[in-house]
Amino acid sequence: MAAVSRVQWNPSQSVTPIGFTANAAQGAGVTAFMLYQYSTVENRVAMQAPCDGTIRNLYAYSDVAPGAGETLTYTVRVAEADTAVTCQIAGAADQEANDLNNSVEVNADDMISVKCVSSAGAAISRSSGGFLFIARGF
Amino acid sequence: MSPGSSGGAGSTFYSVGAGANSASDDYRVWIAPCDCTLDRLYARSDNNIAAGESWTVTVREVGVGDTALTCTIDGGTNTANDLVNTVNASAGDQYVFKMVCSNNGGWVNEYVSACFRWVPT
Numbered sequence: 001m002a003a004v005s006r007v008q009w010n011p012s013q014s015v016t017p018i019g020f021t022a023n024a025a026q027g028a029g030v031t032a033f034m035l036y037q038y039s040t041v042e043n044r045v046a047m048q049a050p051c052d053g054t055i056r057n058l059y060a061y062s063d064v065a066p067g068a069g070e071t072l073t074y075t076v077r078v079a080e081a082d083t084a085v086t087c088q089i090a091g092a093a094d095q096e097a098n099d100l101n102n103s104v105e106v107n108a109d110d111m112i113s114v115k116c117v118s119s120a121g122a123a124i125s126r127s128s129g130g131f132l133f134i135a136r137g138f
Numbered sequence: 139m140s141p142g143s144s145g146g147a148g149s150t151f152y153s154v155g156a157g158a159n160s161a162s163d164d165y166r167v168w169i170a171p172c173d174c175t176l177d178r179l180y181a182r183s184d185n186n187i188a189a190g191e192s193w194t195v196t197v198r199e200v201g202v203g204d205t206a207l208t209c210t211i212d213g214g215t216n217t218a219n220d221l222v223n224t225v226n227a228s229a230g231d232q233y234v235f236k237m238v239c240s241n242n243g244g245w246v247n248e249y250v251s252a253c254f255r256w257v258p259t
Contacts, residue, residue: 014257036155036251041184043249048180048217050255109180109219135255 014135018055020114021128028070029120033077033113034127042080046113049106053135056103058085058114060129061096066122068092073117076131079110085131106133145250147191148241152198152234159237164200167232170256176225176233178255179207182217183248189213192240195252197225200232207254216248227256 022038033042060074066089074097076085083104087097106112116127145151151159154166170176181195195218196208205225209218227233235252239245 016256043182043184045251047251047253048182050178050180050253108178109217111182135257 016133016135017130018112018133019128019130022116022126025124025126026072026116026118027124028118028122031115031117033115035113042077042113042115043111046077046080046111049108049110049112049133051108051135053106053133054103055083055085055106055112055131055133056100057132058087058099058129059096059131060087060089060098060114060116060127062089062125062127063095064123064125065092065095066090066119066125069119070122071117071119072097072122072125072127073119074127074129075115075117076104077111077113077115078104078106082115145193145237145239146247147239147245149237149239151237153237154234163198163234163236164232167200167234170227170229170231170233172229173259174227174256175259176205176207176227176254176256177221177223179209179220179223179252180217180254181209181211181219181250181252183211183250184216185246185248186216187211187213187248188244188246190242190244191246193248193250194238194240195250196236196238197254198234198236199225199227200234204236205233211250213244226259 206223
């Protein structure tokens with residue numbers, strides 16, 4: 001008989017996948033912010049956390065590899081500060097990266113965004129990805 | 139959900155997700171994936187709303203009307219919330235943010251985002 005794995009529902013938590021996407025191309029040497037759209041101004045794209053929670057499991061994807069010796073670095077931002085949740089797409093072949101190790105605590109009303117920094121010679125790219133928001137306090 | 143939307147003086151529009159605004163409330167919607175409650179509405183603008191003006195965000199159920207979940211960013215501020223009201227949603231119900239910009243003569247366009255919590259029931 002095959003083993004059956006079950007995901008146990010924790011009624012004190014609610015896990016919501018949050019996607020982010022850049023609706024514009026990002027050039028080389030640019031620091032951009034994205035969530036539901038793209039801007040070089042963070043507070044035009046950030047959203048507020050509706051409750052306390054934890055962010056983890058960051059995944060990032062670029063439509064093109066950044067190029068040999070080049071990088072795209074993604075960092076979850078909370079309350080307008082970088083967090084430990086970060087990953088990097090590097091080189092001429094990679095188009096994906098993730099951070100499945102780090103997490104960050106979020107308070108209700110904190111601004112949330114994803115920052116993407118392209119290195120000086122990175123290819124023009126469009127990014128997307130997602131992370132988990134694990135709500136607490138209900 | 140983060141509309142990241144900007145509107146003009148006296149305008150009413152609807153938005154969910156990216157900054158594509160519409161005069162129609164069913165252009166882009168959020169669909170409740172299961173029976174749930176919606177609460178804890180937060181809204182913020184990238185800069186303070188101009189003095190004497192306001193920006194009202196209301197969660198609207200498509201085909202039904204405005205819900206009680208609403209808040210207003212007043213002039214001179216850039217955040218608002220509704221931590222009091224709750225909406226009971228059934229799986230498949232469609233919702234959108236309704237944005238109403240005032241028109242008192244001093245309007246300056248800003249970018250507004252909003253979100254609410256949904257809790258499965």
